[in-house]
Amino acid sequence: MMYDPTPAKPRCIMALLALVVVAPVLKASRSGTFSAQPFLRSLTLTQQLPEGIPVVTFAITKQFAAPHDISAIIDAGGRGFSIMFHDSPEAQRNFGNALTKALSSGLRREDFWVGVFVTCGMDPMPILDRAGLEYADVLSNHGPCKQGEEATMAQWRELEDQVMAGKAKALGVSDYNGALKMQQLDRLLESARLRPVVHQTLLNLRAFDSAELAFFRERNILPWAWSPLGETANADVLSSPALSKIASDHGKSSAQIALRWVAQLGALLCTSTSNPEHVRADLAITKFELSEDEMKALAPVE
Numbered sequence: 234m235m236y237d238p239t240p241a242k243p244r245c246i247m248a249l250l251a252l253v254v255v256a257p258v259l260k261a262s263r264s265g266t267f268s269a270q271p272f273l274r275s276l277t278l279t280q281q282l283p284e285g286i287p288v289v290t291f292a293i294t295k296q297f298a299a300p301h302d303i304s305a306i307i308d309a310g311g312r313g314f315s316i317m318f319h320d321s322p323e324a325q326r327n328f329g330n331a332l333t334k335a336l337s338s339g340l341r342r343e344d345f346w347v348g349v350f351v352t353c354g355m356d357p358m359p360i361l362d363r364a365g366l367e368y369a370d371v372l373s374n375h376g377p378c379k380q381g382e383e384a385t386m387a388q389w390r391e392l393e394d395q396v397m398a399g400k401a402k403a404l405g406v407s408d409y410n411g412a413l414k415m416q417q418l419d420r421l422l423e424s425a426r427l428r429p430v431v432h433q434t435l436l437n438l439r440a441f442d443s444a445e446l447a448f449f450r451e452r453n454i455l456p457w458a459w460s461p462l463g464e465t466a467n468a469d470v471l472s473s474p475a476l477s478k479i480a481s482d483h484g485k486s487s488a489q490i491a492l493r494w495v496a497q498l499g500a501l502l503c504t505s506t507s508n509p510e511h512v513r514a515d516l517a518i519t520k521f522e523l524s525e526d527e528m529k530a531l532a533p534v535e
């Protein structure tokens with residue numbers, strides 16, 4: 234399958250098209266997970282997909298200096314997590330401690346969905362050990378290897394072996410943005426034994442690429458939006474008057490509308506917070522819907 238960048242189409246038409254293309258996955262996200270969606274059900278993978286993937290996931294960042302911070306997210310209802318190779322070992326251990334505590338208080342491992350990211354040549358086992366995980370729900374490469382496609386493919390084989398060894402349920406990719414990387418991904422897919430089920434990518438009200446969304450949608454790879462509120466991306470996501478107006482109409486915060494907009498494109502969210510009020514607000518975005526007109530009114534000019 235070759236990538237067709239279709240550059241000639243007007244961008245606004247592409248934007249609307251993306252909304253239509255991904256629209257079928259919108260409604261199911263009200264349940265809080267993507268488990269019942271035709272989108273995921275239609276995947277023909279040999280990987281074991283988890284029962285339910287939470288729409289809202291929380292990153293384990295350096296701000297988690299104490300174990301109780303992560304317990305607070307779990308206590309507030311957070312079940313989806315994202316662990317980066319560069320998150321501090323301390324934060325990873327704090328996650329492990331919070332998970333152990335949650336499991337000893339009656340929650341089950343399968344109640345959680347945890348993504349782990351590694352760079353080229355990196356062994357995921359130390360991260361899994363520190364995070365108290367027998368397996369990752371999704372194990373992702375952090376973009377193509379800088380050393381070239383051979384190295385990327387070699388890493389992919391290693392990640393596939395981790396799935397075969399029961400150390401991961403499924404595989405994911407991260408930051409395959411732009412025509413060149415998308416072509417690389419297609420070449421990876423040609424010889425991959427296991428296909429990625431998620432693609433972590435920058436996606437928010439200021440960073441939106443309809444061609445990229447359509448590309449991953451065509452390949453049944455679920456977008457997983459990092460920086461949906463623009464923090465790491467340093468994007469001023471929350472200041473638009475249209476956003477404030479829609480937030481006020483729904484009785485929600487601008488942050489909730491910004492998150493809902495991304496989720497309603499059919500993406501998982503990877504945000505970060507250690508504030509339980511914000512965790513609850515973030516999780517509550519599955520309880521309301523934006524109209525088609527509101528989605529369009531917020532859509533950025535690409």
Ligand SMILES: NC(=O)c1ccc[n+]([C@@H]2O[C@H](COP(=O)([O-])OP(=O)(O)OC[C@H]3O[C@@H](n4cnc5c(N)ncnc54)[C@H](OP(=O)(O)O)[C@@H]3O)[C@@H](O)[C@H]2O)c1
Nearest residue numbers: 292459460461462463464465488504505506507508511514
């Ligand atoms: N794959 C990649 O290449 C890549 C690149 C960059 C980042 N990432 C991952 O993406 C993660 C998340 O990125 P991000 O931190 O930029 O996410 P973000 O969603 O853009 O921003 C998080 C910020 O939003 C605030 N927030 C969360 N919920 C809120 C709410 N309901 N109301 C108001 N403020 C709210 C938090 O502040 P409070 O703490 O005050 O709640 C936090 O500072 C990173 O930690 C990293 O793991 C991945």
